[in-house]
Structures are given as structure tokens and as C-alpha cells.
Amino acid sequence: MNPSMDWSQRLQLLFLSHLCLTGSSKAAGELCVDNGRETEQVFSVSGDAAMLTSTLVDLNGFNYRSIPYNISWYDPRTGTELSREKGKTLVRGKTLWIFNITMEDAGDYECVVRLPTECYKKVALLIVNHTNPEECGRPEKAQQVLTNTATSFLNCPLSDHIREVDNYSIQWYKDCEPIVKDDPLWNRFSYVSHNAMELLQVEVVTLEDHAFYTCTMTFTLEGLSGRISETINSLVNVEYCLEPKVVEPANEIIKADLGSSFSKMCRVFVPSVGNKHCANLNWIVRENSISKIVSERIFQESQRGNLSEEKEGVWLERSLKFLMVEEEDFYINYTCKVSSDRGSPSASFTLQPTDPNYLFPIGVLLITLVLVFTVSIVVYHHFKINIMLSLRRMFPLLHTNTDSDGKLYDAYVAYPRVQKDEVPREDQPVELVMGLMGFGEDSDRHKEEIC
Ligand SMILES: *[C@@H]1O[C@H](CO)[C@@H](O)[C@H](O)[C@H]1NC(C)=O
Ligand SMILES: *[C@@H]1O[C@H](CO)[C@@H](O)[C@H](O)[C@H]1NC(C)=O
Ligand SMILES: *[C@@H]1O[C@H](CO)[C@@H](O)[C@H](O)[C@H]1NC(C)=O
Ligand SMILES: *[C@@H]1O[C@H](CO)[C@@H](O)[C@H](O)[C@H]1NC(C)=O
Numbered sequence: 001m002n003p004s005m006d007w008s009q010r011l012q013l014l015f016l017s018h019l020c021l022t023g024s025s026k027a028a029g030e031l032c033v034d035n036g037r038e039t040e041q042v043f044s045v046s047g048d049a050a051m052l053t054s055t056l057v058d059l060n061g062f063n064y065r066s067i068p069y070n071i072s073w074y075d076p077r078t079g080t081e082l083s084r085e086k087g088k089t090l091v092r093g094k095t096l097w098i099f100n101i102t103m104e105d106a107g108d109y110e111c112v113v114r115l116p117t118e119c120y121k122k123v124a125l126l127i128v129n130h131t132n133p134e135e136c137g138r139p140e141k142a143q144q145v146l147t148n149t150a151t152s153f154l155n156c157p158l159s160d161h162i163r164e165v166d167n168y169s170i171q172w173y174k175d176c177e178p179i180v181k182d183d184p185l186w187n188r189f190s191y192v193s194h195n196a197m198e199l200l201q202v203e204v205v206t207l208e209d210h211a212f213y214t215c216t217m218t219f220t221l222e223g224l225s226g227r228i229s230e231t232i233n234s235l236v237n238v239e240y241c242l243e244p245k246v247v248e249p250a251n252e253i254i255k256a257d258l259g260s261s262f263s264k265m266c267r268v269f270v271p272s273v274g275n276k277h278c279a280n281l282n283w284i285v286r287e288n289s290i291s292k293i294v295s296e297r298i299f300q301e302s303q304r305g306n307l308s309e310e311k312e313g314v315w316l317e318r319s320l321k322f323l324m325v326e327e328e329d330f331y332i333n334y335t336c337k338v339s340s341d342r343g344s345p346s347a348s349f350t351l352q353p354t355d356p357n358y359l360f361p362i363g364v365l366l367i368t369l370v371l372v373f374t375v376s377i378v379v380y381h382h383f384k385i386n387i388m389l390s391l392r393r394m395f396p397l398l399h400t401n402t403d404s405d406g407k408l409y410d411a412y413v414a415y416p417r418v419q420k421d422e423v424p425r426e427d428q429p430v431e432l433v434m435g436l437m438g439f440g441e442d443s444d445r446h447k448e449e450i451c
């Protein structure tokens, strides 16, 4: 029924649609709108539990949060309501749980949804099969793929039910053999629980791992205990691709000259066997693919693939080209996004203008200045006298005031003192010292001696 129908339409439909008198256990004369059959049939095997879930509540588009309603399940053959009291069935929300299924449980089950003024019904079909003894699993199988030589996972298709039960434990089987936890015989296999998902991890997959895997959940729900199984037909992929790794770009900052052309390669390695088309590379800017931005200035070239020579895998590359870098291209992220079944990594780079380099010339200048200064000081200290002399010679005018430089004599003669009665000997050397500077007043006392 259409949720947008108004009340009169609904009443009309109530009387025009095929009306039904419900079974003996229901209120006499109760009229329920027949919604036909559930499209999905439920398969089970003897010994398992089966769950029939009604779509009536979802279909009729009421606001079930504000309108009170009751769900009941009936066995149409006996007309009896199925409930917890029977010890074999349980109604929880929209689902009828049937425990310890036998072949006799196969058939139709009727779900009735009652609202204060309305009533709807729908029939669900349960098909029961024997377990195939050769396959040790259920006749209906999910298909999952293991990747040759890699580590792969099988996902037990019971996660919807795992969330609903009170307590559970999982047992995996490969063909008919139970996979024993922590058994060296089964060392490549391990049980993994993750977010209400029960996984079987298979390491270093070989072609022999192609088999039927069955996961069996033993559980309790409101005090009743039961068991459900699902079987997976696992195929082993010989051609495969694993998780891609972006080698370039590396979330870096790259300097580019304004007005110059620029290009950056996105390089991705995908470990793989026999497959060159493992992933798609796409350059993204401001959350848009470059290809969608119609620009002649910035564009990406088509993707290229190359089988790797050094290790098993494929190199994929795609370059991003700027014919001419403009101001608006700076300081934004250019991201290379990889899409593949095994993961979607990405990496980006940012362009920055090359700044004119002041540091180098400034450094050179400073070092030169320091060197010149040091050399001058050293030279001055070593050749102080020579410099002064040569300066005087070169600029005699600057030294007109030599008389008043505080020195009284430019030279004096020193001789050894002798006793008054002693006559100085001819051979006694007389020291002659050229006094150029610095004798000052101290030399006063030598005046007489010179005279
Ligand atoms: C649902 O069931 C309860 C208890 O049996 C009853 O009181 C209530 O009226 C029912 N509601 C409707 C909408 O039938
Ligand atoms: C399951 O059982 C139904 C009838 O009970 C039968 O028609 C069907 O072929 C069986 N399916 C398998 C896979 O055995
Ligand atoms: C679940 O199992 C554990 C031990 O196996 C038990 O202690 C616990 O009470 C059980 N819980 C429920 C809700 O049955
Ligand atoms: C189903 O069968 C098992 C073993 O035969 C038993 O332990 C269990 O209590 C049964 N469950 C119900 C709900 O009857």
C-alpha cells in the first residue's frame, strides 16, 4: 500500500481488496488485507534453526514508532499461533525463529500485523533440505574468492543473526573437516571476529584451498538453544591484485616558478599476478577529478601500466601537467587517488612559488666583510711600524706637526756610564738607538747623558 494514501482510500482498499477471514485462533470475523507472498524463500536444513522475517511492517509505510502494532505468526495448516510457549518457536521483532527444524516444518507461514484499526497479512515459505553428506554443508551456497599466495578472508554469512542472539560460538568446516583452532595441522587458518563479523583467515592460499567452507553458529536466544550454518563455495583466484601503494607524490611541497610549465607523476605499485589493470589512478583537485575540470592549461595524461621487473606486481602511472603555472595553482592540494578492490589509497602535493633567494648573497657578503676586517687587524698589528712610515712618506703634509708629537728627541745615543777618573776606552761600543716615538718625558733624565 502506498504511504501517501489517505484514510478514505485506505478504507476503500480494505473492502475492495480480497478480504480474508482469519484462522480459528484469531478474533472472529477479523478482516486482514492480504499482501500475498514474501518474494524471498527461506532455506534451511534439518537440525538447523530457521528465521522468517516479515516485510509487512516495512512495506506499508506507516510511522510504526508512533502507531502501536502487534506481529503474530501462524501455521496455516493448523491455524495455531506460533509463540515462545510452544518451546520450539520464538517471535522477536519482525522475525519468527524456528528451532531444530525437521522436514515436517517445511511449508507456508503466515505473518499478521495488527494496528488499532487495520490488519495486514503475508505468507512466507520455508524450504527444508537434508544436508548433503558429501559436502557437509547446506545445498545453497554463497560464493567467495580466495586470492592465490596471499592472505585472504572468508566471511561467515551469518552476521545478521549474530547481532540478534544472546550468546554464540562459531565453528568452521573445510569440506567435512572441522577447522580446529590453535591446531598445528590448521596453522594457515585462524578465526577472526571483527564488528559482529566472523571471518576465517587463510594465509598463503594455495589452489587446494578451493573447497566448501561451512560456518556453524551455536547460540542461545531467550533461553532456547539452536544452531545455524551457512556454506561458502570458495574459488581461488589465480590472477589477482593486492593493496596498491602510492610511491609518488608523497604529501610534499614542491616549488615551481610562476609562468613555467610543470608536471608531476603519480606512481603506484600494486603487488599482483597476471593482471595489469588492478587499479585506476585519478588526479583530484578541490574534490573534483581533473578530467571533469575542462582546462587546457592543467590536465592529466592517460594512465600507463608496466609489469614490474624486480618483484611481482605492476607499476601504474599517470602524470598531471601544467602548461603554465599561475598564481591560483599555488597552495592547494593535488591528490592522486587510487581506486581498487583491495583499497583506495591517495597522496597529494602542494605547489609553492620559488622565492627569490636572498640568503645566499647576504651570507657571502657578511662572510667577506668579516674576513676583510680580520685580515686588516692582523696586517695592522704585524706591520704597524712599516705602515706608519710609509704613510708618512706618502703623505708628508699630514705630519707637519712632528715637532709637537710630545717627543723631545728623534734619536739619542746611549753609552755606558764610567767613573769620573776613568777614561772611556776606544773599543767600548756605544749603543745608538734610533728613537722614533714613544720616549716622551721619561727620556728627560738622559738629556745630560747625550750632551
Ligand atoms: C497488542 O497486544 C497487546 C497485548 O496482547 C494488546 O493489549 C494490544 O491491544 C495489541 N495492540 C494491537 C494494536 O492490536
Ligand atoms: C530442497 O528441497 C526442495 C523440496 O523440499 C527440493 O525441491 C529442492 O530441489 C531441494 N534443493 C536441493 C539443493 O537439494
Ligand atoms: C553467555 O554465556 C556465558 C558463558 O558461556 C554465560 O555466563 C552468560 O550468562 C551467557 N549469557 C546469556 C545472555 O545467555
Ligand atoms: C535443539 O536440539 C538440541 C540438541 O538436540 C537441544 O540441545 C536443544 O535444546 C534443542 N532446542 C530447542 C529449542 O528445542
Ligand SMILES: *[C@@H]1O[C@H](CO)[C@@H](O)[C@H](O)[C@H]1NC(C)=O
Pocket: 304, 305, 306, 307, 317
Ligand atoms: C615500462 O618500464 C620500462 C623499464 O622499466 C620503461 O622503459 C618504460 O618506459 C615503461 N613503460 C611504461 C608504459 O611505463
Ligand SMILES: *[C@@H]1O[C@H](CO)[C@@H](O)[C@H](O)[C@H]1NC(C)=O
Pocket: 251, 331, 332, 333, 348
Ligand atoms: C592538504 O592536505 C593536507 C594533508 O595531506 C591537509 O592537512 C591540508 O589541510 C590540505 N590542505 C588543503 C588546502 O586542503
